[in-house]
Amino acid sequence: MSISGDHTVEVAAPIARCYEIAADLERAPDWQTSLVSVDVLERDGEGRPALVETVSDAKVKTVKSRLRFSYDAPTRIDCTQEKGDVKALTGRWSFADLGDGRTRATYALDVDPGRMLGMLLRGPAVDRVREVLVVQAAEELKQRAERG
Numbered sequence: 001m002s003i004s005g006d007h008t009v010e011v012a013a014p015i016a017r018c019y020e021i022a023a024d025l026e027r028a029p030d031w032q033t034s035l036v037s038v039d040v041l042e043r044d045g046e047g048r049p050a051l052v053e054t055v056s057d058a059k060v061k062t063v064k065s066r067l068r069f070s071y072d073a074p075t076r077i078d079c080t081q082e083k084g085d086v087k088a089l090t091g092r093w094s095f096a097d098l099g100d101g102r103t104r105a106t107y108a109l110d111v112d113p114g115r116m117l118g119m120l121l122r123g124p125a126v127d128r129v130r131e132v133l134v135v136q137a138a139e140e141l142k143q144r145a146e147r148g
Helices: 015-023 025-031 114-120 124-146
Strands: 003-011 035-043 049-057 062-072 076-084 088-099 102-112
Touching (some): 003 124, 015 025, 015 076, 015 124, 025 049, 025 124, 062 088, 102 124
Antiparallel strands (some): 003 102, 035 049, 088 102
């Protein structure tokens, strides 16, 4: 069983601003309510977080993950779990410049919760977790970027 999905929003802010917010992982818990904490363990050659440990509130359980990030500014940020409470996790922010200072931002997530956590996720719980982890993240980035 997998929890996967994506959510796209149109943001009244330039692509550079949307990318900057998503790439600033250390401040993500300030605007992404499902993130409890982010600890940077390694940085890449440009000083960006490359390996981070996160704690997320997935509503049915608090989940710890060690995530490896890669960047393709200003259009994409990818992450893959290296270690954590779930069996596997991949995520991606993608951004498209719509012109006139507008951006299309998409957040995609694919999580294999594993057997133990998977037993907690039945029926409507799966939809609620997807809403919190995927839809809410994209909507919260939109709110943050449009605040100026």
